[in-house]
Every structure is written in structure tokens, then in C-alpha cells.
Amino acid sequence: MDEERIYQRYLDTLNERRFDDLGQFVHDRLVYNDEDWTLGRYVGRLVDDVAVIPDLRYDAELVVTGPDRIAARLRFDCSPRGTFLGVETDGRRVAFAEHVFYRLHDGRIDRVWSLIDVEAVRRQSDS
Template sequence: MSLDEIYRAYLTCLDERRFGDLDRYVHDTITYNGAAMTRARYAGLIADDAAAIPDLMFVVDRLVVAGDDVAARLWFDCTPRGGFRGVPVNGRRVAFAEHVFYRFAEGRIAEVWSVIDVEAVREQLGA
């Protein structure tokens, strides 16, 4: 399976809320935005986002694969229940991008760097 296919399968796993299956895609320990964490903690972060945003779906807008690296611009069009990254969304629909970079090792995610466009959410809500 190509890295492109593995990454897309990982996103499907997230969309289907199969967080228990992340061992197929994520190492036992990873680095996330410079901090070491367990796969369980990483899964918990994503599960928390999914609980707070029930219609959260990971849509690939741009995808570049080079060697063991994946760069993606993910697009979200969703309705967070309460606050989102410090912005009081409270059930209003918002759309925003996440720019995320991964380093894979042995076919699984070893490092993640993520930047979410929170300013776009603020602008949409006039916050």
C-alpha cells in the first residue's frame, strides 16, 4: 500500500470514529507539535474534537507525499457545539483549514505538526 493510500485510510478511520484502530496508522509514541505523547493520548485529542464537533469530517484539499513525509491541507465545514480553540462557536457552522505535516516510519505516523486556521473561524463569527 502506498503512503498516499495509508494516509487516506487513516483519515477514513478518523471519520468513522474507529480510534481503537489507530495502532495500524500511528506508532505507540509519537511527537505532536514538538511534544512526545502516547498513541492513546493522541487518539484522545482527536476523540475529544470529534465529541465536541459531531459532524467533523477530515476532507483532503491538498496532499503531497514525498519519501516518508506527508503534507496535507485538510478542510473542515462543521458545527462545533461549544467553544473551538478559544472561540465561542456555540453551534454555528464554520469552515476552516488545517495544515498538517507528518513523518512516517515503517508505514505509520511518527511525527505530526499541525496548524489550524483559528483566525478564519473568528472572522466568520465576527469574534
Template sequence: MPTDPDLTTTYRAYLSALNDRRFADLTRFVHDTLTYNDELLTRAQYASMIEADTRAVPDLHFVPQLLLADADAVACRLWFTCTPTSTFFGCAPTGRQIAFAEHVFYRFTDGRIAQVLSLIDRTAIAAQLSG
């Protein structure tokens, strides 16, 4: 199935908002409530989770390496190369730059994110920060 250009454009705009730290703009991209890995969250809780990551890793930048979309879903492999400055996923900062992937699937309803399924390579993060 070909990629839906509108949903791809919407998703790239969402990533731009995250990368520019325009968390107030999430109202355009995320429903008032959503599920994140099967946990019900408000948009504010979801934004707070992402904001906490960007505080721990100020140079966190969401780079889509592989992006596919259909009528109501997006699948993306995000790549991160960054340097945590405070505890990140339970790991103390070491001043080392790390690189890791997130594989994430989004379900959109009425053009906004309603569900997120995320798998982050936390083992790679811990290994890089401890080694």
C-alpha cells in the same frame, strides 16, 4: 518527486478511520509515541485530542484538498466545513457553520505516523464564531 501510492493509500485509510470515528484503529497508523508540534505524546493522548475535537464538533470530517507524499512524509491541506456544538479551540458555539483549513505534515517511520506538524487557522474559526 511523484507521490508514493502506498503512503497515500495509508494516509487516506487513516483519514477514513478518523472520519468513521474508529479511534481504536489508530494502532495501525500511529506509533505508540509520536511528536505533535514538537510535543511528545502517546498514541492514546493523540487519539484523545482528536476525540475531543469530534465531541465538540460532531460533524467534523477530514477532507484532503491537497495531498502529497514521498518515501516517508505526507503533506496535506485538510478542509473542514462543520458546526461546533461545544467549545472549540476556546470559542463558544454559536450554531453557525464554519469552514477552515489545517495544513499538516506527517513523518512516517515503518509505515506509521511518528511526527505531526499541524497549523490550524484558529483566527478564521474565531472570526466566524464571533461574527
């Protein structure tokens, strides 16, 4: 299995807003930050993110893979509307990173650990 190729296809699907195709990459049930989620909830979260951040683009700065594992540093440079991650951004452009780890089972994501640099967003919205 080529985890890096799978991940790039997953990011392409997100960036092309083909949310109905995410079942190719994500199991029907998964664990997200130690909480049980359904694929529907996962997709709903991504759809909500795009509603708040229409110019959202998933850019991988760093990807490290191993058997059934993916680790990535995603870089975002976008303009969230209103409140984002508890921070009032008022549509101002902010740049921040997400560090995310995935476990794959049978070539699809079944576990996600995600940490978003909220402090970077807060610092930029205060200035």
C-alpha cells in the same frame, strides 16, 4: 510504500470514528508539534474533537507525499458546540483549514506538525 494510500485509509478511519484502529497508522509514541505524546493521548484528542464537533469530517483538499512524508491541507466545514479553539461558536457552522505534515517510520506516523487556521474560525464567529 504508498504514502497517499496509507493517508487516505487513515482519514477513512477517522471519519468512520474507528479510533481503536489508529494504532495501525500511528506509533505508540509520537511527537506532536514538538511535544512527546502517546498514542492514547493522540486518540484522546481526536475523541474530544468529535465530542465538541459531532459532524467533524476530515476532507483532504491537497495531499503531497514523498518517502516517509505526507503534507496535507485538510478542509473542515462543521458546527462546533460551545467553545472551539478558544472561540465561542455556539454551534454555528464554520469552515477552516488545517495544514498538517507527517513523518512516517515503518509505515506509521511518528511525528506530526499541525497548524489550524484559528483566525478563520474567529472571523466567522464574529459575524
